[in-house]
Amino acid sequence: MSNVLPFKKPSQRERARRTTVCRSGFHKWEVDKKKQFDVKRGKLITIRRCRHCGATKVTGD
Numbered sequence: 001m002s003n004v005l006p007f008k009k010p011s012q013r014e015r016a017r018r019t020t021v022c023r024s025g026f027h028k029w030e031v032d033k034k035k036q037f038d039v040k041r042g043k044l045i046t047i048r049r050c051r052h053c054g055a056t057k058v059t060g061d
């Protein structure tokens with residue numbers, strides 16, 4: 001392959017690499033401790049946020 005991408009700032013390369021990892025399904029989940037109660041369901045839940053792309057997921061039970 002001769003299709004070499006031009007040089008970018010390390011920070012941008014790092015972000016791009018992380019985002020690529022996220023797209024592959026490997027998010028870096030961190031627990032969001034601020035919101036751990038689902039008012040609608042009336043029960044405790046755990047919200048996790050990806051520190052790379054900001055995606056969130058909720059786990060309960």
Ligand SMILES: [Zn+2]
Pocket residue numbers: 022026027028050051052053054055
């Ligand atoms: Zn992510």
